Amino acid sequence: MxxxxxxxxxxxxxxxxxLxxxxxxxxxxxNPSKxxxxxxxxxxxxxxxELALADVLSHNTIYNGRVSERQVAFSGIKIMSTRFVNAIQVSDASEGSIKEAKFHNRKLQGKRASPPKTPVNPGETATATISASQQSYDQLIQHLSGLKTVLENEPNYQPHEPELLVDTLVSTITDLQNKNLEVARTYANLSNARIARNxxxxxxxxxxxxxxxxxxxxxxxIFGATSPEFAQIKGLEFVKIKN
Incomplete structure (x- = not known):
């Protein structure tokens, strides 16, 4: 609709x-002179x-489709990330690698390592602390890429399951990046179409x-303010819409 x-x-x-x-x-x-x-x-x-309006509707449909595709692609990455962290924990990986993997997974899940400190001053608000929820699509890709870097640089992370291979994670990250870029590209096209229409x-x-x-x-x-011709058209409304 x-x-x-x-x-x-x-x-x-x-x-x-x-009109x-x-x-x-x-x-x-x-017979106007202008x-x-x-x-x-x-x-x-x-x-x-009419063509410009149709172009906006077309680009809007494409953009909404790409947004939905991105949402589906990102929907499973938190579970996927946790599986990789579980896998490295039961490997012969170093404690340092496991700690780093957990760090990136925690970032991806939007969780803190520990609860934020209670403000010392009663008047201090939550804005005085830095948010731990870095959950934009770009940041989610960044957190997943951080996990990938840890895994590919840990020589003792050698899973047998295809879905837990580093190559699988690399392919997933590439797909997420492409879908994110498609949303940006189609939004730019939609925005330009709206400018042309406006x-x-x-x-x-x-x-x-x-x-x-x-x-x-x-x-x-030419016909006069009280003419039937002017009466025909004066009620036609043309409303300026900003978006």
């Missing part, structure tokens, strides 16, 4: 089409706006809203 905002953009275009239909009905009486108010220019602007609908002088306002002024000038 389209969002209220996208419906608002579509309504502006639909009202602009209605064009009224102007077409005026025949030769509608080129961007002439019917061919209005029709071209409406067509471009210029056509709401740009100064050239946008649909400004153009419709000028058309209304022209109709009011």
């Amino acid at each position: 389209a969002s209220t905002t996208e419906t608002g953009h579509a309504k502006n275009i639909a009202n602009f089409q209605t 064009i239909e009224f102007l077409t009905g005026y025949g030769s009486s509608y 080129s961007n108010l002439r019917l061919p220019a209005l029709i071209a602007l409406k067509d471009s706006a 210029k056509l609908l709401y740009g100064d002088e050239i946008g649909i809203c400004e153009t419709a306002s000028d058309v209304k002024k022209y109709i009011k000038a």
Whole structure:
């Protein structure tokens, strides 16, 4: 279902089409000197706006798909990380490697090694401590990469199970990085599409809203404020939407 905002953009275009239909009905009486108010220019602007709106909807669908794919890909990494830590603990790895592996896993899980200290001063708030929850997608990849580095540099970590091999972890990290990049790429495309749409609908002088306002002024000038022609179009709403 389209969002209220996208419906608002579509309504502006639909009202602009209605405006064009009224102007077409005026025949030769509608003859503005300003080129961007002439019917061919209005029709071209409406067509471009429709294409731009469709482009935004298309990019939004693609972006939402990539976000969902990333969410699924990241959903199992905390369990996966814990399995690797369990595996290194039952290997002949050094205590230092095991400690480092636990550190990166703890970061990935969003946990502290110990509870935060109680503020000494009653007026001191939680903002005085540094957050241990580094849970953005980039940071999760970083924590998993840290675990990978520990495992690949520990000569005594030699599991027999394919799912616990360092190569498996490397492949997972590469997949997560790619999915994260796809979200960023598709969001950039969506953002650029929105900019193009907004210029056509709401740009100064050239946008649909400004153009419709000028058309209304022209109709009011040539037919009069109390004319039936102006009554036809004055109620058509063109609302500027910021996003």
